[in-house]
Amino acid sequence: DQQVKQNSPSLSVQEGRISILNCDYTNSMFDYFLWYKKYPAEGPTFLISISSIKDKNEDGRFTVFLNKSAKHLSLHIVPSQPGDSAVYFCAASYRDDKIIFGKGTRLHILP
Amino acid sequence: KAGVTQTPRYLIKTRGQQVTLSCSPISGHRSVSWYQQTPGQGLQFLFEYFSETQRNKGNFPGRFSGRQFSNSRSEMNVSTLELGDSALYLCASSLRFGPGLAGVQEQYFGPGTRLTVT
Numbered sequence: 001d002q003q004v005k006q007n008s009p010s011l012s013v014q015e016g017r018i019s020i021l022n023c024d025y026t027n028s029m030f031d032y033f034l035w036y037k038k039y040p041a042e043g044p045t046f047l048i049s050i051s052s053i054k055d056k057n058e059d060g061r062f063t064v065f066l067n068k069s070a071k072h073l074s075l076h077i078v079p080s081q082p083g084d085s086a087v088y089f090c091a092a093s094y095r096d097d098k099i100i101f102g103k104g105t106r107l108h109i110l111p
Numbered sequence: 112k113a114g115v116t117q118t119p120r121y122l123i124k125t126r127g128q129q130v131t132l133s134c135s136p137i138s139g140h141r142s143v144s145w146y147q148q149t150p151g152q153g154l155q156f157l158f159e160y161f162s163e164t165q166r167n168k169g170n171f172p173g174r175f176s177g178r179q180f181s182n183s184r185s186e187m188n189v190s191t192l193e194l195g196d197s198a199l200y201l202c203a204s205s206l207r208f209g210p211g212l213a214g215v216q217e218q219y220f221g222p223g224t225r226l227t228v229t
Contacts, residue, residue, distance in 0.1 A: 006153075036220075043115070043201050043220025044154070089154055098167040099218070101146070103153030 003027045004092050006102035014110050019077040021105050023090030026071065030092040034099070035064060035075045038087045047088075048075070077107075085109045113138065115204050115221035123227045129190040132224045136183050136204030142166075143185040144218070145177060148199040157200075160185055192228045199223045 005024045013019040021035075031052040036044035050057040050064045050073070057064050063076045077084055090102040116135045124130050136143050144167075145157040156169040160179035177187045183204075189196055201223045 041222065043203070043222050045220065046218065091154075098156045098159060098169060099144075100156065101154035103151075 002103075003030075004090055004100045004102040006088075006090055006105045008105050009103070010106040010108065012108040012110055013080050015082060016079045019075075019080045019084065019107055019109070021075040021077075021088050021090070021107065023073045023075075023102055024071060025073075025092050027092070027094065027100075028068075028071065029094045030100075031095065032093050033064070033066060033073050034091045034093075035062075036089040036091060036101075038089065038104070044089055080109050082109050082111070115202060115219050117200075117202050117221040117224050119224060120222065121225045121227075123229065124192050125229055126192055126194060128192050129188065130192060130226060132187045132189075132200055132202075132226075134185045134187070134202030134204075134221060136185070136202075137219055140204035140206050140219075141183050142205040143179055143183065144203045144205070145185070145187050146201040146203065147171075148201055148223070149197075154201070157187065189226075194228050197226060197228045199225050 003026050034049040035047040037047045038044040048059050048062045048064050050066050055066050061077055066073045085108055087104045087106050089104045091099050093099045115137055118133045142161045144159040146154045148154050157171055158165055158177050159167040163179045174190045179185045201220050203218045203220045205218045
């Protein structure tokens with residue numbers, strides 16, 4: 001039973017445009033959501049997070065939106081840069097329980 | 112500050128063998144989590160240790176086990192290896208385990224151990 005779903009395995013975006021990565025979850029008890037970025041041959045690195053009490057969190061070019069009623073979150077990257085090409089993982093957790101990751105979306109930034 | 116280190120980086124084993132992977136967390140971090148990454152399944156949680164105690168466990172068979180030492184270093188063992196165990200095994204350390212924002216945010220991943228079972 002996949003509790004965190006990233007339905008797009010890959011996404012291609014022109015450099016300078018907006019990249020939107022989507023994530024859906026099924027467990028309404030999740031209260032904390034995170035995005036990780038992973039380059040080949042490296043471990044994932046934390047990007048941005050959002051608590052369930054908020055609906056938006058911004059950090060520079062990265063913004064995460066949370067729609068609790070739809071059990072959906074998205075990561076917006078504006079403007080997209082070549083270094084943003086990586087695999088992005090959405091993750092969720094409830095209190096001190098384990099963190100559940102999605103399968104990841106590979107983002108390609110096109111020149 | 113040194114990051115999370117994992118040894119070995121690459122490993123080739125045959126079916127039926129057993130393997131032990133090692134993870135050294137960031138100095139001062141007491142929580143260590145292990146994940147399995149495969150192309151089809153993404154990152155799947157194996158287990159989490161805090162102060163030498165297993166706090167959380169994922170849905171993996173008993174062939175997968177782990178432990179944590181008093182210096183917070185952790186090992187993961189897989190016995191009777193199967194072809195499907197081929198994956199990237201990632202270790203992540205955290206200053207403290209959940210709950211709360213800070214505990215979850217401060218999870219730092221190592222580069223992983225690439226295990227190939229033939």
